[in-house]
Amino acid sequence: MLTKKLPFILFVVSIFLFQGYNSVSASTSYKKLSEVEILKGVVKQGDTASSLLNKYLPLKTIYEINRLSSDIFSLTHIRKGQPYRIILKGEDLVGFVYEIDNEEKLVVQKENGIFSINQEPIKYDVDLEVVSATITSSLFEAVRKSGESSKLAQKLSDIFAWDIDFIRDIQPGDQFQILVEKRYRDAKFSGYGDIQAAFFTSNGTPYKAFLHKKSNGTSGYYDENGKSLQKAFLKAPMAFSRISSGFSPKRMHPILNEYRSHKGVDYAAPKGTPIKTVGDGVITEIGYNKSMGNYINIHHYNGYITSYYHMNKFVKGMKKKKKVRQGEMIGYVGMTGYATGNHLCFRMNKNGKMVDPLKYKSPPSNPIKPGEMDLFLAKIQKSSEIILSVHKLAATDKKEI
Template identity: 35%
Template sequence: MAQVKQDPRVARKLAIRRKAQRRHSHFYQHCAHWSFNRQPGGEQPPIHWRRERWMLAATALLITLLSGFLIPVWATAMKPVAVPPVEHTLMPLALPKVEAPASKTPAMEEWRSVQVRPGETLADIFQTQGLSLSDLQRVVDSAGDAKTALHSIRPGQEFDFLIGGSSQLQGIRFDKDESTQAIIRLDATSPSMKTVARAVEMREQIAHGVIDDSLFGAANKAGLSNAMVIKLADLFKYDIDFVQDLRVGDSFTVVYDTVYRDGAYLREGDIVAAEFINQGERYTAYRFKRADGSIGWFSEDGRPIQKSFLRIPVDFTRISSPFSAARMHPILGLMRAHKGVDYAAPTGTPIHAAGDGVIKFRGWMNGYGNFVIIEHNSHISTAYGHMSRFANMRVGQHVRQGEVVGFVGMTGLATGPHLHYEFRVDGTQRNPQTVTLPKPEPLPGAQLAQFKNGVVKPQLARLLEIDNNYKLARAESTKRSDD
C-alpha cells in the first residue's frame, strides 16, 4: 500500500507542536480541562466551578470594575480647571447733563412744479393751483426787486408752489433771472424772501453746412435750430441778401454757445464766431466785448458787422419791381424810370430806418402815398413810400437804425401792398441792392490789437480747421463713390 506524501510545511508545524507538548506536558495536563467547549460526540458532563474557573471569573470582574472606575476619573482629569470669576466693584460717576435737541429734523417739503403754457397768466396759474388772487397779491407784495420777473412771465418758465394741508400757500419759488432763484416764504408771521444763486455755464457748439436747397434746410441738417438760423442771417444781412443772393454750394460754419443751468440744458446762446461763403465771397463775424462793456460782432479787420445802413429795411416775400432806368408803369401804362426797389410784403409789416438819421419829411406825396424821408448825413438820405400808416414820430425827430418808421401799405399809385425804397446820394437815386455802402469805423488801436490776438487768431484757426476737415471728408466721399 502506497504512502501519501505529506507537505513539508505541515510536517514541520506538527513536529514543532509535538515538541512544545513534550516540553510543557505538565501545563497541558494541568489546564486541559479549563475549556468551556463541549467535545463533539457523546454526552459531556456538566461544568463544575472549580478553583481555576473562579480565578478566571474574578479576573474578568476585576477588569470590568477597574474600567468603570478609571475612565470617569480620566475624563474628569481632562476637564479645564474652572477659574473663579473676577469680581468688579461699580463706582458711581457723575456725568454732565446732555439736553435733548430742541427740535426734530424737519420733514421733506413737497414743492409742486408748474410750467407756464402759451397765453397763460400768473393769475391763471394761481387759480389752477386752488389759490386766490389775494395769495397772488401777497406774493407780489413780498417779491421786492424780483417783482419784475412776476410781471413778465414767458412760456416754459417754471413756478414751484409749497401748499400746506389746508390749501394754504406757504411758499413759492421762481427764477428772478437766469442765474438767480427767488424763494418767498409765507408760512411765518411775516413774509420773507431770499435769493439763491444757480450754477450757469456756457458750452461751445460747432455746426457746418452746405446749401443744397435752402438755408433753413442746410442749417437743420447741421443741427442748428430755426432761432439760430435767424441769428446767423441777422449777422450777415448787411452783406448778403438771403432771398436773392444764395446759391447751391454756399457754405457756413458757426461756433455758438449753449447755456446750461445746474448741469441741465437751458437754451441756445449767442454766436461766438461765424463764416459764410456766398458765391465765392467770404464773410466773417466775431463776437467781442468793447471797452465800455457792450458786446458787438466784428469782421476780421475789426470793423462792426452792423453797417451804417441796412441793405433791406423790411421783411419781404419777394421783389415785385427792381431798380430800373425804364419800366412800364403798372397803373399809368407809361414807360418811365423806376428809381427804387419795391419789396412786396403783407399790409402792416413794420418798416425800419435804414440807418441813424433825422426825419426830414413825413406826409403825403403824389404817387408815393404816405411817404417818409430820413436824412443820414449831408450826402445820403433814404425814402420810404406807399405806407399804410406812420409810426409815432414827427419831422425833426432823430431815429436810430432799425427803429420802426411806418408800416407797409398800398397808398398812392400801387397795385398791391409793398414798400417802395430809395437810396439817394446827393439827391440822386441809386440802386439800393448794388450801391456801395460806407464802411463803419474799425475798433480803436488798443482794442483792435486785443480783438485780433485774443479773438480772431484762435477762432480763425478753428474755422479753417473745420473747413479743411469738411473738404477732406468730402474728397474721400467723392473718391469712394467713384470707386
C-alpha cells in the same frame, strides 16, 4: 396683585403711546412744514399774476409785490407762453420765478416775512459747436438742412447784413461755417447764444466775422483785420425776400399803366414780413398816403432820408420824432396804397437827391483800438482753428465715404 396694578400699567402704556403718537405727529408736521415744493407752469391765455398767486397770497400782498417790482418788471406784463415757478414751504409761498425772456428772469423771494425782488440772468449750460453747410437754394433752407432752426439763419444774416444782400447776392454753392454757442437747460436744447465766429463765401468772395467785446463793455463783429462789419446802413431792410422791381428812370406803372420813374427798390415778401430800419435816425413822417399807403420816412444823421411804403401796419409805438436804431423793426409788409401785391417800396434820398439803394456803399464804423488788437488776434486765431479743424475733418469723412 397683578390685577390691581393692571389699570395703572395700562394708564402708563397709554401715556407712553400718546406721547409717542404726539412725537410722530410733531415730526410729520415739522417735516411737512420744512419741505420745499416747486410747482412749474407756463402762463396761459388769460392768466394774470393774481390768478397764478391768489391761492397762496392775499390780493393785497400780490398788489404790494407788483408795486415793489414795477421798477424792475411789472407783474402786469407777464405774457402767454412764458415759464414760471411757484416755490412753497409747506403751505407758505416763499418764492416766485417768472422768465421775462430767454435771458432774464424775475425772482421774488420771501425771508422772515419780507419779500425781496430782483432781476437775474437765466443760467444755461453752454457748448461751442461748429455748424456748416453749402447753399443750394437759400440760406434759410441750408440752415434747416444742417439740422438747425431758422433763428440761426437770422443771426447769421444779421452779422453780414452790411456786406451781403441775402436777397440778391446768395448763389448755389455759397458756403458758411459758424462757431456758435448752443445753450442747454436740464440737458435740453434751449436756443442759441452768441455766434463767436462766422465764415461766409458768397459768389466766390470770402467774408469773416469775429465777435469782440471792447474795453467799454460793448460788443460787435469785426473782420480778421479788426475792421468793424457795422456800417451806417444795412444792405437791405428785410431778409429772405426778393426784388420785384429796381431803381429805374422809366418803368411802366402796374396800376396807372403809364411810364414813370421808379426811384426806389421793391421787395416782394409775404404779408406781415417784418421791416427794419436800415440805419439810426428819427421818424420825420408817419401816416397814410393814397398812393404810398402806410409809410414811414426816417431822417439819418449823415444827410440821408429813407422811406418805407405800402406797409400793412406799423410796429406799436412808432410815431413822429421817435428815435429808431439800426435794425429795429418799424412795420410789416402789406399792399396798402397803389400796389398789386404784398411788397415794400424802399427809397433813399441824400441831400434832396434820390439814390439807388442797391448801388450805395456805406462807410464802416470805427475799427478795434490798437491797444486791444493783441487780445483780438489771439481770440480769432483760436476760433479759426476750431472752425477749420472741424471743416477739414468733415472733408476727410466725405472722401472716405
